[in-house]
Every structure is written in structure tokens, then in C-alpha cells.
Amino acid sequence: MLARIAHELYWLGRNLARAEFTARAVEAVFQAELQGTSETTPGVSFGSGGLLAMFGDVHEGPRSGQALGGHALGQLTLDPERPGSMLASIERAREGARTVRDVISAEMWEAINTTALGLRGGGQPGWAAPAGPSLASQYVKERTALIWGVANRSMLRDEAKCFLDAGGLIEISDMVLRMLRVALPAGDSTPADGHALILLQAVGGFHAYLRAVTAPPNARPVARFLLFERAYPDSVAACVDSLHEVFTTADAGPRNSKPVLRVSRLAADLDFQRRALPDGAELTGICEQTQQELARIDQDVTERYFAGATTAGLRR
Amino acid sequence: MVSSGVQAPQVDGYRPQAPFLDELFEPDGTPRPTARALVEELRRLGPQGLIEAGRRRDAIFMQQGITFETSGGGGATHERPFPLDLVPRVLSGQEWRDIKRGLAQRIRALNHFVDDVYHAREIVREGLVPWRLVASCPQFARAVHGIRPPGGVYTHVAGCDLVRHSDGRWKVIEDNVRIPSGISYVLENRAAMARLVPELFASYRVRPVDHYPQLLLRALRSVAPSAESEATVVVWTPGPANAAYFEHAFLARQMGVELVEASDLVVRDDVLYMRTTRGLERAHAVYRRLDDDFVDPLEFRSDSLLGVPGLVRAYRAGSVAIANAFGTGVADDKAIYCFVPDMIRFYLGEEPILENVKTYLLSDPEVLEHVLEHLDQLVVKPTGESGGRGVMIGPHADEVELQKMRRVISTDPDRWIAQDLVRLSTVPTVGPDAVLQPRHVDLRPFAVFGERIDIVPGGLTRVALEDGSLIVNSSRGGGSKDTWVLEDGDDADRAGPPIADTQPPALPDLRYGEWTGQQQQQQQQEL
Numbered sequence: 153m154l155a156r157i158a159h160e161l162y163w164l165g166r167n168l169a170r171a172e173f174t175a176r177a178v179e180a181v182f183q184a185e186l187q188g189t190s191e192t193t194p195g196v197s198f199g200s201g202g203l204l205a206m207f208g209d210v211h212e213g214p215r216s217g218q219a220l221g222g223h224a225l226g227q228l229t230l231d232p233e234r235p236g237s238m239l240a241s242i243e244r245a246r247e248g249a250r251t252v253r254d255v256i257s258a259e260m261w262e263a264i265n266t267t268a269l270g271l272r273g274g275g276q277p278g279w280a281a282p283a284g285p286s287l288a289s290q291y292v293k294e295r296t297a298l299i300w301g302v303a304n305r306s307m308l309r310d311e312a313k314c315f316l317d318a319g320g321l322i323e324i325s326d327m328v329l330r331m332l333r334v335a336l337p338a339g340d341s342t343p344a345d346g347h348a349l350i351l352l353q354a355v356g357g358f359h360a361y362l363r364a365v366t367a368p369p370n371a372r373p374v375a376r377f378l379l380f381e382r383a384y385p386d387s388v389a390a391c392v393d394s395l396h397e398v399f400t401t402a403d404a405g406p407r408n409s410k411p412v413l414r415v416s417r418l419a420a421d422l423d424f425q426r427r428a429l430p431d432g433a434e435l436t437g438i439c440e441q442t443q444q445e446l447a448r449i450d451q452d453v454t455e456r457y458f459a460g461a462t463t464a465g466l467r468r
Numbered sequence: 469m470v471s472s473g474v475q476a477p478q479v480d481g482y483r484p485q486a487p488f489l490d491e492l493f494e495p496d497g498t499p500r501p502t503a504r505a506l507v508e509e510l511r512r513l514g515p516q517g518l519i520e521a522g523r524r525r526d527a528i529f530m531q532q533g534i535t536f537e538t539s540g541g542g543g544a545t546h547e548r549p550f551p552l553d554l555v556p557r558v559l560s561g562q563e564w565r566d567i568k569r570g571l572a573q574r575i576r577a578l579n580h581f582v583d584d585v586y587h588a589r590e591i592v593r594e595g596l597v598p599w600r601l602v603a604s605c606p607q608f609a610r611a612v613h614g615i616r617p618p619g620g621v622y623t624h625v626a627g628c629d630l631v632r633h634s635d636g637r638w639k640v641i642e643d644n645v646r647i648p649s650g651i652s653y654v655l656e657n658r659a660a661m662a663r664l665v666p667e668l669f670a671s672y673r674v675r676p677v678d679h680y681p682q683l684l685l686r687a688l689r690s691v692a693p694s695a696e697s698e699a700t701v702v703v704w705t706p707g708p709a710n711a712a713y714f715e716h717a718f719l720a721r722q723m724g725v726e727l728v729e730a731s732d733l734v735v736r737d738d739v740l741y742m743r744t745t746r747g748l749e750r751a752h753a754v755y756r757r758l759d760d761d762f763v764d765p766l767e768f769r770s771d772s773l774l775g776v777p778g779l780v781r782a783y784r785a786g787s788v789a790i791a792n793a794f795g796t797g798v799a800d801d802k803a804i805y806c807f808v809p810d811m812i813r814f815y816l817g818e819e820p821i822l823e824n825v826k827t828y829l830l831s832d833p834e835v836l837e838h839v840l841e842h843l844d845q846l847v848v849k850p851t852g853e854s855g856g857r858g859v860m861i862g863p864h865a866d867e868v869e870l871q872k873m874r875r876v877i878s879t880d881p882d883r884w885i886a887q888d889l890v891r892l893s894t895v896p897t898v899g900p901d902a903v904l905q906p907r908h909v910d911l912r913p914f915a916v917f918g919e920r921i922d923i924v925p926g927g928l929t930r931v932a933l934e935d936g937s938l939i940v941n942s943s944r945g946g947g948s949k950d951t952w953v954l955e956d957g958d959d960a961d962r963a964g965p966p967i968a969d970t971q972p973p974a975l976p977d978l979r980y981g982e983w984t985g986q987q988q989q990q991q992q993q994e995l
Contacts, residue, residue: 186662186669187676208975278520282667330975349678362724366698368682 157252158315158402159458164248165319168264168296171241173327173355175292177203178225178238180354182286198335198350200224206330207236225285230275238292239271257306260299267295293356314402318395318453322446325391328355328378329443336375336436348374360384375435379442380426388442389422395449402457411452418445482896482904489634489893490906491557502558502954505671510555513667515902521554521664522898528663534656534714551947552657553897554665557909557929558672561956564925567630567638570821571913572921573812575626578645578799579917580815582622585798586613591814597807601831604882605804606852607646607797609760611767615784617793618691621917624791625684625755627651627927630822630911632893639823641890641910643800643808645792647757650928651680651914652715653948655722657928661950673955675925680914681722684755687918691789692753699752701725702742704733706758706774716757735778738785753789760794802851802885803829826888830881839886840877843870846886848877861938863889892938895949897931908932910940911951926951 181203204224231237246268253261270291274280279287300320307313335351348371352358355378358369364381367373381387385394396415400406425438483497484490492503499507513521529535529549536550559567584591585602592599602608627648631641658677662669685701692699705716707729720727732742733751741748756763762772767780782788798804806827809820828846830836839846843862850858860873877884894906913927929949930940940946 182666183659183662186666187658187674205975278524282670283663283665286663286666333975359721359724362722366724368686 153255153311155457155459157255158311159454160248160252161255161312161315162319162453162458164245164252165316165321166323167241167245167248167319168299169320169323170327171238171245171292172296173324174228174236174238174241175289175296176356177206177327177331177354178228178285179289179293180350182225182289183353184350198331198354202334203228206327206334229285229288230271230279238288242268242271242292255312257302259306260302263295263299263302267292267299270295309401311402314398315457318398318402321391321395321398322450324386325388325395326443326446328386328388328391329439329446331355332375332378332439333436333443336371336439351375351378355386357384357386372432372435375439376426376431379435379438380422389419389426392419392422399453409456411449411456414445414449414452418442418449421445482906485894485906487634488891488906488908489632489636491632491893491895491909492555493896502560506556506558506668509668509670510904513665518554518898518902522902525549525552525554525660525664528660532656534653536711536714550653550656551933552653552660553907553931553933553947553949554661555896555898555904556661556668556950556952557895557911558952558954559926561954563638564953566821567913568923570638570640571626571628571915571923573816573818573821574628574640574643574808575623575645575915575917575921577808577811577815578626578643579621579623581804581811582645582793582796582799583616583620584815586615586795591811594814596810596814597804601803601829602798605798605801607760607795607801609768609795609798611780612783612793612795615793617783618693618786618789619919621691622793622796623799624687624691624793624917626792626915626917627912628915630913631825631890632909632911634891634893637823639825639890640808641825641887642802643805644912645796645800646759647792648912648914649712649715649757650912651924652718654914654924654926654928654951655680655718657948657950672952674952675955677924677926680916680924681719683916683918683922683924684719685723685725687916687922688753688755688789688791690918691791693786693789694752700750701753701755702728702733702751704728704730704754704756704758706730706762710757712757719755730774730776733776733779735776735782738778738782738787740776740779740782740788751788753791755791760797763794802849803882805885825890828886830877830884830886836877836881840874843874843886845889847889848873848884848886851883851885859939861889864938892932892940895929895931897933897947897949905935907935908938908940909949925953 181198181200185199201224204227207228227234228237230239232239232243234240242264246264249256249261249264270276271288275284275288276291278284281287303313303316307316331351331354335348349358349369351371351374352361352369357378360381361369361374361377361384364383365373365377377384377387379388382390382393384390392415396412396419399409399412399415403409403412406412422442429435429438482493484493484495486495491500492507493499510518526549529552530547534550535547581591585608589599591597592602623645625645625648627644627650628640629642629644630638632638654677688701689699692701694700701723702725703716703720703723705713705727707713710716717727726732726742728742728751734741734743734748736748740751740754742751758774761769762774764777764779765772765775766777768775779788779790780794783790783794806824806829809824812818812820828835828839830839839848844865846862848860848862860869862870865873892908892910895909896904897907899905909929909931911927911929913923915921915923929951931947931949932938932940933945933947937945
């Protein structure tokens with residue numbers, strides 16, 4: 153297929169996943185900030201400040217309380233000027249989908265387009281209320297689930313689907329890693345790491361965690377789960393595994409393809425870390441390394457498949 | 469949104485009903501200090517805002533299936549969304565600390581009492597509690613005599629019903645140490661309030677409640693007789709037809725454990741197993757949500773189809789922990805209730821922190837005579853029942869009802885108790901047309917007893933939706949309210965900074981896909 157089309161699909165996947173995970177995080181922070189602290193020591197810190205930091209922002213203005221919270225969450229939902237907002241992600245996705253309207257099904261285009269239309273101009277009635285960020289997030293969660301559902305049922309399992317999926321997978325792992333880096337207690341200084349329910353809620357993995365892990369949802373086991381649990385589809389390890397699968401399918405010569413090799417090395421590395429690290433080990437280092445490795449993969453992908461289309465976007 | 473000013477009288481016109489204590493307003497109609505910001509937000513929201521939020525609430529509850537069934541005319545049942553009132557109830561940190569200490573003390577004493585009743589019976593020998601009353605209690609379980617569960621804990625989950633008298637003092641009106649239900653509504657109410665009316669939270673730091681399932685799981689694990697590192701915990705439900713099935717499924721899901729029915733469980737050689745796709749798997753702790761009567765056809769009711777034969781034997785052998793333990797119903801019997809203050813003094817050597825409501829045991833002929841004379845001023849309750857069934861409120865009854873009740877009581881005085889009428893406090897509640905009206909409330913906090921006693925801040929506030937009604941049970945038309953316990957920075961068990969206070973370092977900026985055609989890509993490559 154055309155390198156340009158593959159590139160568009162890849163970024164379509166990334167933007168959809170970005171919008172969805174922004175929505176999940178906004179919703180979780182919104183709910184948590186309305187309430188006070190829990191009775192147990194919170195070892196993780198993930199409020200609206202953390203949310204902005206996740207998107208590379210240092211926020212200005214008031215430091216504490218709901219004034220900041222509402223402001224930050226508003227920015228991340230419907231602000232068209234902010235490239236990190238859900239609206240901006242969806243608009244980019246719509247722009248991409250418009251370019252590849254011939255490749256994706258009409259149904260899928262419609263699903264994406266409707267989502268963008270529903271978010272524009274302040275969104276739906278009632279979203280101006282203080283509950284707005286939460287309502288908008290639920291809308292985006294529902295709509296992206298629908299879009300992915302349509303994609304999974306209507307698209308041929310060919311290269312096009314592979315690149316769409318690849319974009320989504322790389323974005324999900326990047327978002328999860330960013331969140332962990334922001335939220336995890338640094339160093340070994342916290343002997344009793346507190347509840348990390350909010351991290352699970354921010355990626356939608358609460359239910360899966362409870363079924364998979366018997367340990368209480370404290371920071372370290374939650375981070376391990378989000379990094380290493382292969383049975384959970386949005387964990388970093390599972391995403392990297394699936395990435396390997398889609399690149400192997402899409403690549404003309406997977407045996408000597410740089411991105412495939414790099415992905416399989418990362419998968420093996422994560423597997424090794426999972427076995428080698430003791431349960432309470434500190435994980436922020438691994439998060440950072442993995443994220444950098446994913447950035448390199450992204451670069452390799454661009455060079456190998458997209459005819460070097462966007463090597464210049466990297467700002468690190 | 470409706471602006472203030474014109475609509476303001478809806479809140480300003482609110483008048484607490486003397487002689488009842490209103491928890492949000494002073495008797496003259498001005499908001500209490502803790503409620504000032506809340507009242508201001510309610511005023512800003514206006515009736516239109518409340519109606520709108522109410523509509524969304526019903527839609528959300530229907531979507532999430534948080535409903536309960538009411539029987540309409542002709543035996544037809546229909547689903548109604550759970551009646552959550554949009555005005556929260558606010559408790560200060562200090563008030564809550566007192567309640568919490570009082571509850572912990574009371575639950576400890578009740579636990580001692582259960583242990584004592586099935587072992588040495590010291591309290592009976594001391595002459596404090598008549599044995600006749602204990603043994604005649606329908607929940608007294610001879611089958612579990614002499615069994616002491618791990619950690620000596622019987623009442624793992626307890627919910628005492630509290631009411632606030634017009635003098636502001638809290639009183640316990642009823643204990644519940646069998647299978648108290650309602651905690652799922654506490655959690656769902658809070659989640660719904662945060663979605664529906666987040667503006668009400670604006671000036672408050674409300675202590676969260678969503679860690680309850682983790683507290684419960686930790687408590688159950690701590691009492692489970694398991695040599696392995698992690699004990700297998702299950703929630704045992706009578707089945708989907710049960711009225712509280714929503715709560716059973718909710719707790720199992722939130723704890724990440726299996727929800728089992730009797731057919732999933734089997735006892736082999738005094739060990740409890742569950743049937744899985746990989747054969748039998750041991751269960752170490754059972755959070756059971758059905759009555760003693762049904763749990764084991766070999767020991768209790770032999771016609772029970774919901775039970776697991778041999779379970780009591782496994783329990784006796786100590787291979788499985790049951791929460792709450794069998795036979796705990798003896799401690800929350802309405803006739804035993806009047807002895808709880810004595811239990812606290814006897815077992816703990818402390819003075820009770822929370823008072824009882826004055827209660828009359830009718831087995832004494834003199835007391836009976838007094839009660840029969842003053843029946844129109846008292847509340848009469850059957851001892852064996854729960855959920856507000858059979859309760860008669862004297863001042864609300866007509867002469868025919870009173871006469872009938874006099875006859876019933878005189879023939880079988882042991883099965884009844886009488887209590888002074890408590891003037892339940894009121895909280896403003898959204899009535900029809902979104903006008904706030906005072907309605908009576910009670911409070912059921914939930915305590916979890918494992919290695920220690922944990923009590924989730926607040927609890928289930930039930931509210932009588934009818935004007936003047938004192939019956940708050942949801943099975944009889946009551947509603948509920950979100951209960952806020954305010955963070956006041958002075959709590960011993962509070963730890964750590966609020967979440968938004970820490971400022972993490974910003975990560976490198978995200979990159980976004982540059983896709984808008986060759987030209988832009990070229991421009992960027994040239995940068």
C-alpha cells in the first residue's frame with residue numbers, strides 16, 4: 153500500500169488512542185479530585201497537575217484546589233487551541249480519516265466524523281456545567297469504543313488494519329508509560345506505598361487488575377500490572393507483543409526489518425525485567441527506558457514504511 | 469443554569485420543622501456554618517438545575533441497572549431507579565470521630581457477647597442478661613456452640629442504625645450484625661453525586677468511601693485459615709432473585725473475587741471447595757449473604773435448597789472462615805438491644821459513648837402495663853423482624869390500630885418491645901417541583917472488623933420521602949442521601965497530602981502526527 157496512506161492510518165490510530173486515554177485520565181482525575189484523601193497513605197500523586205505534566209505542561213496559576221482542577225480538565229477536553237485536548241486529537245483523527253476515506257469503510261468514517269461534530273463548539277448541551285469534563289470524557293470513551301468496534305468488524309485484516317492498530321498500540325503504551333512516570337513515587341523513599349486505584353481507573357484497568365492480581369491495589373503492584381501483565385490488553389507488555397505481531401504481518405521482509413527487530417527485542421526485554429525484578433522493585437527507570445525505546449521504534453517505523461515522512465516531529 | 473435572585477426563595481423559604489433538629493439549617497432558617505457553601509451552591513443551581521440533574525440521575529441509574537423493584541397494583545412489579553436525593557448530608561470531622569469511636573466500642577462489645585453466649589456465658593452468670601431471653605431468640609444457634617473462629621471475630625461486617633435526636637445527640641436505634649446491606653449504595657451514591665452535581669463539592673473536602681471493598685477484602689483475608697500466601701475469598705449469594713443481588717455482584721466485582729451460589733460449593737472431608745473448570749478449588753473465607761437458617765440443611769433448616777451440606781462441620785473444623793459467623797443474630801435481636809450498654813461496661817469496662825433509645829422489655833408485667841397505657845406515645849417493634857416490618861408508631865396510629873396492637877402484645881409480650889419515639893433529625897430534601905422540604909433521616913455506618921475495626925466515613929443515610937413520615941426503609945418508600953464526612957485536617961487516621969498538592973515534573977512535550985501533506989512536512993524537515 154501507499155506509504156502515505158500507511159502513515160495516515162498509523163496516525164489515525166495514534167490520535168484515536170490518544171483521545172480515548174486522555175478521556176479516561178480526565179474522568180478518573182475528575183472523580184478523585186472531588187473527594188478528599190483516603191484513609192490510607194497515598195503513595196501515588198495523580199491530580200490535575202499530574203495530568204498536565206503528563207502532556208508536557210507545567211501549569212501556571214493557582215496551585216491548589218478545584219480552581220486549578222476545573223481549569224486543567226477543561227483545557228484537556230474541549231479546548232481547540234491545545235494540541236493535547238481530546239477535541240484536538242479527535243479533529244486530527246477526523247482530518248486523517250478524511251484523507252483515507254477510500255481505504256476505511258464508510259461506516260467508520262461516519263463514526264469518526266460524528267464524534268468530531270459532537271465535540272465541536274463546546275460540545276453537547278450541559279457540558280458547560282461543572283460536570284462538563286466528565287460528560288465529555290464519557291462521550292469520547294463511548295465513541296472511540298464504537299470506532300474501534302466498527303474498525304474491527306469492518307476492516308479487512310490487511311496492511312491497512314495493521315498500521316491503524318500499530319498506531320493505536322504505540323500510543324496506548326506511550327500514554328500508560330507517561331502516566332506511570334508522572335504518578336509513581338520516586339525512589340524507594342516510600343515504605344508504605346498507598347492506593348493506586350486512580351491509575352487503574354485512568355486506564356480503565358480496574359476490573360482487570362482485580363481479577364488478575366491478588367495483591368491490594370498499591371502503587372508497585374499496579375505499576376507492575378500496567379507494565380508487565382500480558383493478559384491485560386492495554387498493558388505495555390501486551391501492546392508491545394501485539395506491535396510485534398502487526399509489524400511482522402505488515403512487513404515485506406520481517407527477518408531483517410529494523411522496527412520488527414527492535415520491537416521483538418523490547419518484548420524480550422520486558423519479559424526479562426518482569427522475571428528478574430523483585431516484587432517491590434522501583435519501576436520508574438524502566439518506564440523511562442521503555443518510553444525512549446518506543447520513540448526509537450516510532451522513528452524506525454517512519455523510516456522504513458513511511459518513506460521518511462515525519463522524522464522532524466520529534467521534540468525531546 | 470438558572471441564576472440566583474428570583475429563584476432564591478426556594479431555598480430561603482425553607483423552614484426547619486420544630487421540634488425536629490435540621491442538620492443543614494438553624495431553627496431560624498439560616499444555614500449552619502458547615503452547610504453555608506452547600507446552601508449557596510444549591511441556590512445557584514436553582515429548581516431548574518435540580519430537576520435537570522434529577523432527570524440525568526434517573527437515566528444513569530437505569531442505564532447502570534441500579535434499580536430496585538416495587539410492586540405496583542395487581543401484583544405487577546416494575547423497576548424504579550434507586551431514589552437518591554440530590555442534597556447531601558454533611559457531618560463534620562469532629563462529629564464523625566465521636567460516632568466512629570462509639571461504634572467501634574459497641575461492635576467490640578457485641579463481638580464479645582457473641583463469643584460469650586456460645587462459650588462461658590459469663591454475662592448470664594453475672595445476672596446481667598437473662599438466659600431465657602438469649603435462648604428464646606430465634607437467631608440463637610445451638611449448632612455453633614463452642615466454636616471460636618480465627619481471630620475471635622464473629623461480626624466482621626456490622627451496620628448499626630443511628631438517629632439524631634432533637635437535642636443533637638446521636639443514639640443507636642438498632643444493631644445489625646447478621647448481614648447488613650446497603651454499602652453498595654453508599655459507593656454508587658457518591659459516584660453518582662460526583663457526576664451529577666459536582667458543583668456541590670466545590671468548597672468541601674469530602675472523605676472518600678470507595679476503599680470499602682479493599683477494607684473488606686483485607687479483613688476477610690486476615691481471618692482466613694490459609695497457610696498459603698493468598699487466601700481465596702468468595703462472596704456467597706442466594707442467587708439473582710435475591711433483592712440485594714446487585715450488592716452481592718457489586719462487592720464481588722469490586723473485590724475481584726468469585727460470586728458463588730450454593731451449587732458452586734461442596735464440602736469434602738470438612739473442607740470447603742468450589743467447583744471450577746479445573747476441578748475443585750479450596751475456598752478459605754466466605755462472605756455469606758444469606759441467613760443462618762439456609763446455610764446448611766444438615767444443621768439448620770433441613771428443607772433449605774440454598775445451603776451447602778456439611779458447611780457447619782467445615783466451619784467447626786476451622787478449615788473455613790465465615791463472615792459473619794453463624795449465630796451472630798443473637799446479638800442484634802431487638803430484645804437483646806437494651807443490654808448493649810451493660811455489655812460495654814461488662815466486657816470493656818468503659819462507659820458507652822453512643823446511647824440507646826429508651827426501650828421497654830414487655831416480659832415484666834409492670835412495664836407491660838405502663839406500655840399498654842401509653843401505647844399512643846411509643847413505638848412498638850416485633851423482636852424477630854427486620855426492615856421495618858411490623859413496626860407501629862403510636863402517635864401515627866389510629867384508635868383501631870392501637871386496640872389491635874394492645875391485644876397482640878398482651879397475648880405474647882415476649883415477642884415485642886416498645887421504645888420511646890425518637891424525634892429523627894431532618895435534612896432538606898428535593899421534593900416534587902424541586903422545592904426543598906425537611907425530611908427525616910437515619911444513618912447506617914458500615915464497620916469492617918478484621919485485625920482491627922475500620923469504618924468507612926459516613927454510611928448510608930436513609931430518608932423518609934413522605935412528609936412527616938418516620939419510616940426510612942427503602943422497602944417502604946424511603947430514599948437515600950450521599951453522606952459527607954468533612955476532612956478537617958485533624959484526623960488521626962488521615963495521612964498524606966491531598967492529591968492535587970504535589971507537583972510532578974513535566975515530561976518532555978508530546979509529539980503530534982504531522983500529516984497535512986507534503987508541503988508542511990517539507991517545511992518541518994527544513995526547520
